[in-house]
C-alpha cells in the first residue's frame with residue numbers, strides 16, 4: 001500500500017512513537033510524508049520515506065494531489081486540534097479530498113492504531 005504520514009509540530013513525538021511501534025508493518029509498504037515528518041521518520045525511526053515539501057510550504061497540497069489522482073491508499077495525519085495553523089486551508093483541503101475519494105484517514109493515534117492493526121492482520125493472512 002501507499003501510505004502517507006503527516007504530523008503537526010505538537011504531534012511529532014506521537015507519530016515517531018506510533019510508527020516505531022509498527023515499524024515491522026510499515027517497512028513493507030511504500031511510505032510518503034510531508035517534509036519534516038518524513039525527515040524524522042527517516043532519521044529517528046530508520047524508514048525509507050518519500051518526502052514532499054514541509055506542510056506550511058505546500059506539502060499537504062502535494063499529498064492532496066496524490067489523493068485526488070488515486071495514488072495514495074491510507075493517510076495518517078496527526079493533527080494538533082489545539083493550535084491554529086497558518087496553512088489551515090491546506091489542511092482542510094486535504095481532509096476534504098480524502099472524503100471525496102474515500103481514502104482512509106486517521107487524524108489521531110487511536111484511529112491510527114486501528115488501521116495499523118488491520119494492516120498487521122492483513123499481512124499475517126497473506
Ligand SMILES: O=C(CO)COP(=O)(O)O
Nearest residue numbers: 034035036037054055056
Ligand atoms: O504542517 C504539517 C501538516 O499540516 C506538517 O508538515 P511537516 O511534516 O513539514 O512539519
